[in-house]
Amino acid sequence: MKYQELVNVYEALSNTTKRLKKTDILANFFKKVDDETLPIVTLLALGKVFPFYSEQEMGIGDKLVMKAISKVIGVNENEVENQIRDQGDIGAAAEKLYSKKSQTTFFSQPLSIKFVFSNLKKLATISGNNSTNKKISIILELLSSASGTEAKYITRTITEELRIGVGEGIIRDAISDAFDINKSVTERAYMLTNDLGLVAEVGKNQGENGLKKLSLTPGKPVKPMLAQLSPNIDESILEMGEALCETKYDGIRMQVHKNGDNITIFTRRLENITKAIPEIVNEIREAFPDENYIAEGEVIATRNGKPLSFQNILHRVRRKYNIEEAIESVPLKVYLYDLLYYKKPTLDEPIKIRREILEKIVNTKSDNLNLSEKAMVNEDNLKDAKRLFEKSIAEGHEGIMIKDAKEPYIPGIRGKKMLKFKAEPETLDVVVVGGTYGIGKRGNFIGSYMVALRNDDEELETVAHVATGLTDETLAKLTKMMEKYKINEKGTKIIVKPKIILEIAYSEIVKSPEYDAGYSLRFPVVKRIRDDKGLEDIDTVERLKSMYKE
Numbered sequence: 001m002k003y004q005e006l007v008n009v010y011e012a013l014s015n016t017t018k019r020l021k022k023t024d025i026l027a028n029f030f031k032k033v034d035d036e037t038l039p040i041v042t043l044l045a046l047g048k049v050f051p052f053y054s055e056q057e058m059g060i061g062d063k064l065v066m067k068a069i070s071k072v073i074g075v076n077e078n079e080v081e082n083q084i085r086d087q088g089d090i091g092a093a094a095e096k097l098y099s100k101k102s103q104t105t106f107f108s109q110p111l112s113i114k115f116v117f118s119n120l121k122k123l124a125t126i127s128g129n130n131s132t133n134k135k136i137s138i139i140l141e142l143l144s145s146a147s148g149t150e151a152k153y154i155t156r157t158i159t160e161e162l163r164i165g166v167g168e169g170i171i172r173d174a175i176s177d178a179f180d181i182n183k184s185v186t187e188r189a190y191m192l193t194n195d196l197g198l199v200a201e202v203g204k205n206q207g208e209n210g211l212k213k214l215s216l217t218p219g220k221p222v223k224p225m226l227a228q229l230s231p232n233i234d235e236s237i238l239e240m241g242e243a244l245c246e247t248k249y250d251g252i253r254m255q256v257h258k259n260g261d262n263i264t265i266f267t268r269r270l271e272n273i274t275k276a277i278p279e280i281v282n283e284i285r286e287a288f289p290d291e292n293y294i295a296e297g298e299v300i301a302t303r304n305g306k307p308l309s310f311q312n313i314l315h316r317v318r319r320k321y322n323i324e325e326a327i328e329s330v331p332l333k334v335y336l337y338d339l340l341y342y343k344k345p346t347l348d349e350p351i352k353i354r355r356e357i358l359e360k361i362v363n364t365k366s367d368n369l370n371l372s373e374k375a376m377v378n379e380d381n382l383k384d385a386k387r388l389f390e391k392s393i394a395e396g397h398e399g400i401m402i403k404d405a406k407e408p409y410i411p412g413i414r415g416k417k418m419l420k421f422k423a424e425p426e427t428l429d430v431v432v433v434g435g436t437y438g439i440g441k442r443g444n445f446i447g448s449y450m451v452a453l454r455n456d457d458e459e460l461e462t463v464a465h466v467a468t469g470l471t472d473e474t475l476a477k478l479t480k481m482m483e484k485y486k487i488n489e490k491g492t493k494i495i496v497k498p499k500i501i502l503e504i505a506y507s508e509i510v511k512s513p514e515y516d517a518g519y520s521l522r523f524p525v526v527k528r529i530r531d532d533k534g535l536e537d538i539d540t541v542e543r544l545k546s547m548y549k550e
């Protein structure tokens with residue numbers, strides 16, 4: 001199938017902001033695509049070449065792409081840079097420059113989707129000697145056979161900025177519509193496998209029954225079950241009848257997979273962090289029986305018995321070098337709290353049973369590996385939950401989790417079956433879309449950040465400017481990140497790609513016509529940079545509205 005056909009779909013998608021329309025466009029396209037190309041286009045429609053959980057990333061800087069464009073068009077790099085500034089992004093700039101190109105490539109073969117995809121994959125895997133030149137020549141090969149619109153989307157895919165407003169949710173719905181499958185079946189199949197290509201393929205060829213048979217595979221990460229806020233501990237427990245209450249540790253969520261001899265550890269964003277924490281891999285190997293399993297827990301860092309800050313842990317689990325040294329300086333502890341697979345899938349068992357199996361099979365004799373502290377609570381012993389909460393706070397943890405004892409694990413859903421109750425007021429996770437440089441002494445720093453939430457159509461809506469809560473060190477770090485993601489700059493204002501996630505505390509949600517969301521936050525304060533979250537994890541306008549009503 002020709003790449004131009006996918007490009008026509010991209011264009012149609014970027015011409016509408018309506019979620020239903022986008023879903024419809026994609027569903028019609030999926031119906032037409034052949035079996036081999038179908039998994040590929042589910043990734044390309046997201047602007048991706050590798051699935052989310054893959055360790056592979058594109059990692060190609062804008063500069064390299066600019067260089068390639070300048071060679072293909074035969075203009076100097078300054079002109080490409082000027083176009084990017086005028087058009088707002090590299091793709092639109094490439095399209096514009098192509099339209100001025102005098103020499104057309106009549107004799108070249110039209111690009112096929114498969115050819116573009118395999119070249120993009122190749123790009124990401126080149127390393128070592130002379131790799132920059134090799135990368136340039138692959139980009140050149142693609143761009144020299146491309147039309148203007150094809151070049152627009154090839155360059156955007158390479159720089160990982162597709163800008164067509166399509167997220168996983170729309171692709172999932174489009175698969176459902178294309179192959180006439182109940183949305184909840186597609187959703188669950190995706191949450192369990194994290195593989196849109198597989199879901200599309202099985203949905204097309206085996207329908208709903210085939211998708212229902214998809215399950216967990218140790219080694220392949222699962223989307224984590226998420227928690228809602230509990231308004232009140234007692235009320236939540238009474239509603240559930242019986243609750244498994246546990247300490248809420250403020251660390252990194254970890255999903256441990258054992259398949260054969262291999263142990264793999266993923267974060268909540270499904271990043272593979274196995275290599276950074278070899279001591280934990282060893283502890284886990286020792287503590288579990290030699291079976292296949294998937295367990296979940298929180299990893300925290302401690303010093304003198306007290307939990308260290310979240311940033312410390314994040315640094316530690318992302319580390320690529322000097323790991324031995326880090327093992328000494330930032331010792332980690334793991335608290336396990338769930339079991340999704342043990343010899344076979346266990347996620348459909350109630351959490352009470354999953355916990356019992358976990359307790360039975362895990363040997364927690366090491367100081368660094370424990371099960372989460374727990375209390376089984378019902379109407380007769382509500383005090384135990386309060387006691388656990390107070391103890392958790394006194395030990396420096398965040399609060400407690402309240403889990404409905406009879407409920408299964410529901411991947412990827414933020415439902416009412418698992419709640420959290422924290423000592424500190426709830427915060428919002430937002431994405432930075434722009435900023436303003438400071439004045440005087442702070443002229444080199446971006447002092448104020450324009451932040452946004454997601455809406456139902458998977459677009460971003462601005463919600464506040466935040467300028468407090470930042471230490472000089474964080475300001476410097478954020479400014480550097482903003483410059484890296486810069487799309488446009490005018491005077492002291494800068495627009496950036498939506499890459500930086502901040503956790504924001506605030507005193508109140510108020511109505512405000514000034515922002516796209518129609519609401520804003522009073523006294524917003526940056527709590528921390530959430531490097532562990534991605535755009536798909538930020539809060540939604542819908543959630544903001546429901547919090548306002550509450």
Ligand SMILES: Nc1ncnc2c1ncn2[C@@H]1O[C@H](COP(=O)(O)OP(=O)(O)OP(=O)(O)O)[C@@H](O)[C@H]1O
Pocket residue numbers: 224225226227228246247248249250251252253268298337372401420
């Ligand atoms: N005992 C526990 N059981 C389940 N989750 C726990 C536990 N202790 C800590 N956690 C953490 O709490 C998180 C659940 O809260 P939530 O679903 O709101 O995630 P979140 O958006 O990261 O929230 P937060 O910002 O409050 O951590 C889990 O992702 C996990 O990392």
